[in-house]
Amino acid sequence: MKSAVALNTENEARIIDGRSAAAALCEDLKPRVAGFRARHGHAPGLAVILVGSDPASAIYVRRKGEQCRAIGIASTQHTLPAETSEQDVLDLVARLNDSAEVHGILVQLPLPPHIDTRRVLAAVSPAKDVDGFHVTNAGWLAIGKPTLAPCTPWGCIRLLRALGVPLRGKRALVVGRSVIVGRPMAQLLLIEDCTVTIAHRHSENLADLCREADILVVAVGIPGLIRGDWIKPGAVVIDVGINRLPPDDATPKGRIVGDVVFDEASAVARAITPVPGGVGPMTIACLLENTLRAAEMIAGD
Numbered sequence: 001m002k003s004a005v006a007l008n009t010e011n012e013a014r015i016i017d018g019r020s021a022a023a024a025l026c027e028d029l030k031p032r033v034a035g036f037r038a039r040h041g042h043a044p045g046l047a048v049i050l051v052g053s054d055p056a057s058a059i060y061v062r063r064k065g066e067q068c069r070a071i072g073i074a075s076t077q078h079t080l081p082a083e084t085s086e087q088d089v090l091d092l093v094a095r096l097n098d099s100a101e102v103h104g105i106l107v108q109l110p111l112p113p114h115i116d117t118r119r120v121l122a123a124v125s126p127a128k129d130v131d132g133f134h135v136t137n138a139g140w141l142a143i144g145k146p147t148l149a150p151c152t153p154w155g156c157i158r159l160l161r162a163l164g165v166p167l168r169g170k171r172a173l174v175v176g177r178s179v180i181v182g183r184p185m186a187q188l189l190l191i192e193d194c195t196v197t198i199a200h201r202h203s204e205n206l207a208d209l210c211r212e213a214d215i216l217v218v219a220v221g222i223p224g225l226i227r228g229d230w231i232k233p234g235a236v237v238i239d240v241g242i243n244r245l246p247p248d249d250a251t252p253k254g255r256i257v258g259d260v261v262f263d264e265a266s267a268v269a270r271a272i273t274p275v276p277g278g279v280g281p282m283t284i285a286c287l288l289e290n291t292l293r294a295a296e297m298i299a300g301d
């Protein structure tokens with residue numbers, strides 16, 4: 001029997017470098033973006049809608065715009081005041097749906113509480129839904145034909161594929177059942193022929209479920225939830241959590257950590273994504289990929 005202290009010390013986990021994987025994907029996209037422009041006389045276009053002035057959201061949105069421009073995608077940002085009415089957001093979405101220069105529409109979440117998020121997401125044309133949140137795209141994914149898949153789980157699949165570990169027949173556990181990560185992640189792992197389990201806040205014996213997983217994907221937003229002795233030796237761990245800890249003397253802005261205790265897990269796992277520098281950068285690269293794919297599909301390429 002392997003005990004919790006049978007740590008993989010001689011064989012430290014491979015740290016999955018999401019920044020370099022994202023950079024490599026962007027390099028692949030560059031010539032395809034240039035090709036689109038050459039064929040159609042205009043660049044693929046992404047429109048980002050940000051309602052309110054949450055500083056973290058503003059940073060992410062700015063980063064998305066910079067990375068678009070870096071590979072030749074035209075990016076426009078629509079920043080609306082926090083008190084904007086739902087109807088005004090819906091009107092903007094309708095205008096972007098009709099715009100020939102816009103191929104991708106991203107509504108940055110969360111929206112202010114007075115706006116019905118589901119109604120806004122339902123208003124985005126499925127063809128331009130680069131987040132993959134529209135029920136039409138969720139449905140395509142659920143029947144095993146992903147078209148525009150949500151960027152974070154799609155990025156996780158790209159990282160797993162790049163790692164080269166076999167996925168077929170392996171036990172995958174997804175911790176978290178959100179519409180944005182957990183559910184689509186499970187669907188994508190099913191397409192990779194994994195045996196998929198989804199755990200969530202009501203799951204009993206979470207630690208034991210984790211110990212059975214060859215592929216462990218955690219997306220719950222609880223810092224340090226997953227301990228080293230919950231991990232099957234040799235498992236691949238994908239940590240989707242991005243949690244900012246309270247500030248201390250060493251880190252006045254607060255350290256960013258995942259949902260997995262990295263130092264413990266990396267002594268047991270075969271490979272693990274760090275936070276930051278793991279899943280996050282890949283999410284943005286996959287957004288660019290989805291924007292290009294949306295443009296190609298709309299143009300009939």
Ligand SMILES: Nc1nc(=O)c2c([nH]1)NC[C@@H]1CN(c3ccc(C(=O)N[C@@H](CCC(=O)O)C(=O)O)cc3)C=[N+]21
Pocket residue numbers: 060106107108109110131151242256275276277278279280281282283284
């Ligand atoms: N409609 C919509 N689509 C989204 O995809 C979406 C959203 N709304 N709302 C907010 C979340 C958050 N999100 C992140 C993307 C990249 C990083 C990222 O690149 N993080 C870096 C840096 C982390 C840091 O230092 O802040 C990393 O993990 O290395 C983080 C978070 C996308 N989101």
Ligand SMILES: [Mg+2]
Pocket residue numbers: 018274275276277278279280281
């Ligand atoms: Mg990360």
